[in-house]
Amino acid sequence: MSLFSRNSGIKLNKYKNTVGMAVVPVSTPERVYVPLPSMEGFSCTPAVSPGDMVGMGQLIGKSESRRLAPVHSSVSGTVEAIEEFPLPLGGSCLHVVIRSDGRQDAAEGIKAPAFGDRESFLKAVWASGITEKGESCISIAESFDFPEGSVDTLIVNAAESEPYLTVDHMTMLAYAEELTAGCRSLMAGLGIPRTVIAIEENKKDAAELLEKYADESIQIKMLPDTYPHEELRTLLRETVGRELPGRKKPVDAGAAVIGISALLKLQQYFEGGMPLITRSLTIEGNAIARPMNIEAPIGTRLSEIIAFCGGIKEGKRLGKLILGGPIKGTALTGASFSVGKGDFGLICFDEKYAIGGRETACINCGRCNEACPEGLMPALISKAWRSGRFERLEALNAGLCTGCGACSYVCPARKPLRAELAEAKAFLAVKDAAEQEAEPLTEEEGGGL
Ligand code: SF4
Ligand code: SF4
Numbered sequence: 001m002s003l004f005s006r007n008s009g010i011k012l013n014k015y016k017n018t019v020g021m022a023v024v025p026v027s028t029p030e031r032v033y034v035p036l037p038s039m040e041g042f043s044c045t046p047a048v049s050p051g052d053m054v055g056m057g058q059l060i061g062k063s064e065s066r067r068l069a070p071v072h073s074s075v076s077g078t079v080e081a082i083e084e085f086p087l088p089l090g091g092s093c094l095h096v097v098i099r100s101d102g103r104q105d106a107a108e109g110i111k112a113p114a115f116g117d118r119e120s121f122l123k124a125v126w127a128s129g130i131t132e133k134g135e136s137c138i139s140i141a142e143s144f145d146f147p148e149g150s151v152d153t154l155i156v157n158a159a160e161s162e163p164y165l166t167v168d169h170m171t172m173l174a175y176a177e178e179l180t181a182g183c184r185s186l187m188a189g190l191g192i193p194r195t196v197i198a199i200e201e202n203k204k205d206a207a208e209l210l211e212k213y214a215d216e217s218i219q220i221k222m223l224p225d226t227y228p229h230e231e232l233r234t235l236l237r238e239t240v241g242r243e244l245p246g247r248k249k250p251v252d253a254g255a256a257v258i259g260i261s262a263l264l265k266l267q268q269y270f271e272g273g274m275p276l277i278t279r280s281l282t283i284e285g286n287a288i289a290r291p292m293n294i295e296a297p298i299g300t301r302l303s304e305i306i307a308f309c310g311g312i313k314e315g316k317r318l319g320k321l322i323l324g325g326p327i328k329g330t331a332l333t334g335a336s337f338s339v340g341k342g343d344f345g346l347i348c349f350d351e352k353y354a355i356g357g358r359e360t361a362c363i364n365c366g367r368c369n370e371a372c373p374e375g376l377m378p379a380l381i382s383k384a385w386r387s388g389r390f391e392r393l394e395a396l397n398a399g400l401c402t403g404c405g406a407c408s409y410v411c412p413a414r415k416p417l418r419a420e421l422a423e424a425k426a427f428l429a430v431k432d433a434a435e436q437e438a439e440p441l442t443e444e445e446g447g448g449l
Contacts, residue, residue: 010371010406012227014202015284018166022174023280023293026308028104032074032299033085033095033338036061039137042068046096052079055107057274060096069129069139069341073107074277074297075100088323088337089330095338098299111273118148121189129275130266133168133259134324135342140262144190146251154186155239155250156197158206158260159229162325164284165345167293168260171280172199172206175264180213182267187217192256194219198239201225227327231402232257234373246400261344279339283309285348287316296339302346303335312348319354322347327405357414368407368417374400378407378417385424390431398424 036044044061054073061071077100085095113124126141160168183195195218202225233244242253250257280295289310322329368378384392401421408418
């Protein structure tokens, strides 16, 4: 079979060895280290102090931004400290350290949210603290910020196309009824008439189960078994046949998108009022003793999760630890980080995987061009970036890169294309922002005053 699929993107051996393994809750840790993230000049500020008793679901990090999700306690217990700790992607932030009392008592006042109109619905979605997979800061309410009536489709992203990961698949098998109820809640709250749940062909069992609970407003759309489908532009193209113009959001193309895990958490919040306090992750790789799908309180140390999965396999040494999936994830420097709101996978490889191959010269094979779902020319963008020909980046549409990593995956010269494309894209974003700031105001905007 050809490496390249008919719909672009790449065909991968997915190594989904944890298919069939239900999501198991980890034992409540003795302590959690809950991050209080910040973005765009806004930070979550502590809503508790050392010595305070907290209940599960209690607000511990206040947000004053509509984009930044508030943070809640994942255990009941006592706040021991509020300290700065490093983050897996670099940098650091304040973490609330809570010693668990082992009881997991819900905080006072936890109850299903009430909402009457669209504004109060959106406020409740924001107050849930839920973020998307891979996103530690931005509230999912951001995806639903559109003028009433301008969106006709809710897309549920259930692709999970990276190798190793199966936690979304297992979530669908366990919670199909709640997930379809979640679609109806969102459609009613946001005034959207229909939902399309996008699933890869390799999850037919989940699709059949969801079909059982769906009504005429919910359609299941099977996607080819290729990578990547999670990327928003690919998802919109293959799910509803709409092209998303560069740097636009799905709502600009009449669609709102939510991931399957965020949808489940949201529906559970609508039903019982418990905000986001746990994350489900696939723990996999050739160095872990017992690959599993687990659900962990936010703030659980990764080392404790590895221990819960039997630790490192006898006779192996941990060589590479990746947070997220093996293609797009982040290689970690250790296991002392804690589970954040957007985490969904932890891949433990032995030393064999830690030895990266040496980069060689580009052989102009064109594989990266064929693999790119956005139709970009990664090799040319890389050359422009390396040689400082920044004016070429715009012409080569470097800003449209989604960071899927398909180009790096297929490159026989082991070029770090994904990383270079990310740098080039960030450069263009900074340049754009600077140009916008420098632009004089129009008369309408007040420039004539
Ligand atoms: S250039 Fe960007 S969008 Fe294209 S394959 Fe590489 S990482 Fe993915
Ligand atoms: S895949 Fe690698 S070697 Fe082939 S053209 Fe792209 S950058 Fe060059």
